[in-house]
Amino acid sequence: MRLPYSRQASRKTRISSFSQAMALGLLCLGLILLGGLQTKAFFPDMIKIPPLNKVPFQPDFQDDQFQGKWYSLGVADNTIQNGNGSQLTMYSVNYELQDDHSFNVNTSMLRDEVCEHSVETLFPGFQPGQFTLGNLTSYRGVMSYIVRVAATNYSHFAMVYVEKIVRFKWYYKMTLYGRTKKLRHKLKERFIKFTTSLDFTKDNIAFSVPIGECIDG
Ligand SMILES: *[C@@H]1O[C@H](CO)[C@@H](O)[C@H](O)[C@H]1NC(C)=O
Numbered sequence: 001m002r003l004p005y006s007r008q009a010s011r012k013t014r015i016s017s018f019s020q021a022m023a024l025g026l027l028c029l030g031l032i033l034l035g036g037l038q039t040k041a042f043f044p045d046m047i048k049i050p051p052l053n054k055v056p057f058q059p060d061f062q063d064d065q066f067q068g069k070w071y072s073l074g075v076a077d078n079t080i081q082n083g084n085g086s087q088l089t090m091y092s093v094n095y096e097l098q099d100d101h102s103f104n105v106n107t108s109m110l111r112d113e114v115c116e117h118s119v120e121t122l123f124p125g126f127q128p129g130q131f132t133l134g135n136l137t138s139y140r141g142v143m144s145y146i147v148r149v150a151a152t153n154y155s156h157f158a159m160v161y162v163e164k165i166v167r168f169k170w171y172y173k174m175t176l177y178g179r180t181k182k183l184r185h186k187l188k189e190r191f192i193k194f195t196t197s198l199d200f201t202k203d204n205i206a207f208s209v210p211i212g213e214c215i216d217g
């Protein structure tokens with residue numbers, strides 16, 4: 001009399017192992033789909049040809065005219081997603097030209113009510129207007145860091161492109177600098193047109209709020 005019961009039990013087991021296999025199959029399918037989605041999300045960062053190839057050089061770049069103080073007026077940055085919803089605090093950078101044509105770049109930035117200065121060295125690259133960050137090993141995780149002056153008229157504005165790889169992830173941004181804190185409408189429009197002609201979207205672009213403290217020194 002036990003047989004039917006155990007048969008039933010084994011049938012039950014078979015059914016449940018069938019449904020387990022089924023569940024496992026669905027799980028696998030789900031993982032494959034998820035994997036596919038992740039690959040898609042992963043893909044643009046890793047495989048996309050960096051926009052560096054499209055970024056122009058300021059023709060006939062003159063480092064001695066470029067040196068001195070600039071204010072950050074705005075930025076197009078692939079990590080910014082909400083465009084003008086972002087409020088950026090203006091900072092200043094002082095490009096100090098050295099005898100070997102490298103720049104000591106002194107950045108002054110107000111952060112949590114504290115004025116912070118940081119200095120980095122940019123060494124000339126293979127073409128005038130392009131630089132690489134010196135002393136890479138002292139920046140944790142930074143594997144590559146390229147700076148290119150894409151456009152400037154030295155006396156009013158500069159558009160400086162930075163492309164870096166940090167922990168195998170690609171970052172790129174174009175910063176708009178001005179010799180004064182005032183951003184004129186024409187320059188703003190020009191910057192938007194220029195950056196969206198590269199790989200940036202309007203949502204990647206944000207402009208700075210001028211401040212009085214810290215950056216005037
Ligand atoms: C953000 O952009 C939208 C559309 O271009 C515009 O209507 C809005 O006024 C902008 N907001 C700010 C704070 O600039």
Ligand SMILES: *[C@@H]1O[C@H](CO)[C@@H](O)[C@H](O)[C@H]1NC(C)=O
Pocket residue numbers: 121134135138
């Ligand atoms: C490079 O970094 C090290 C360690 O942070 C520092 O001691 C050194 O002065 C730096 N050299 C240059 C040329 O910036």
Ligand SMILES: *[C@@H]1O[C@H](CO)[C@@H](O)[C@H](O)[C@H]1NC(C)=O
Pocket residue numbers: 153155156157187
């Ligand atoms: C530099 O650019 C600014 C803003 O676009 C413009 O007003 C100025 O006339 C330009 N200066 C020169 C020397 O081209």
Ligand SMILES: *[C@@H]1O[C@H](CO)[C@@H](O)[C@H](O)[C@H]1NC(C)=O
Pocket residue numbers: 106107108117119217
């Ligand atoms: C950077 O600039 C600030 C403000 O002008 C100054 O106090 C600081 O000494 C500078 N740092 C270097 C290393 O030049």
